[in-house]
Amino acid sequence: MRFVTSRNPPTTGKPRSPTEALRHPGDRAELRANFRRADLDHDGRISLAEFRSLMETLDSGMSPEEIAVGFAELDTDHDATIGFDEFVAWWARD
Ligand SMILES: [Ca+2]
Numbered sequence: 599m600r601f602v603t604s605r606n607p608p609t610t611g612k613p614r615s616p617t618e619a620l621r622h623p624g625d626r627a628e629l630r631a632n633f634r635r636a637d638l639d640h641d642g643r644i645s646l647a648e649f650r651s652l653m654e655t656l657d658s659g660m661s662p663e664e665i666a667v668g669f670a671e672l673d674t675d676h677d678a679t680i681g682f683d684e685f686v687a688w689w690a691r692d
Contacts, residue, residue, distance in 0.1 A: 626686075633685050643679035644672075 636644045636652035644652070649669045653660050660668065672680045672688045680688075 629686060629689055630682070633682050636685075643681055644685065645679055649680060 632652075633644070634640075635655070636648050638648050638651060646666070646669050649672070650662070650665050653665050653668070658665075669680070672684050674684055674687065675681075
């Protein structure tokens with residue numbers, strides 16, 4: 599993983615994978631708050647652009663490619679948006 603260190607300083611336990619970048623102990627209210635924060639135009643879905651903004655806000659250290667992969671992972675019904683249910687499913691996944 600040496601190639602990521604210049605962009606992502608060695609912080610202990612810094613999550614790297616799209617499915618782990620946002621995962622941390624949090625309750626449902628926090629989850630909803632994060633979803634709302636990500637849903638910039640308040641249409642109840644997260645677009646790729648909004649997802650990218652969220653990842654930048656959370657300082658995920660993900661590249662555009664990783665963000666695109668992460669987005670695709672979340673978008674389980676392939677409608678090019680992430681609904682709250684998809685967001686929750688992803689967050690709760692183990
Ligand atoms: Ca979707």
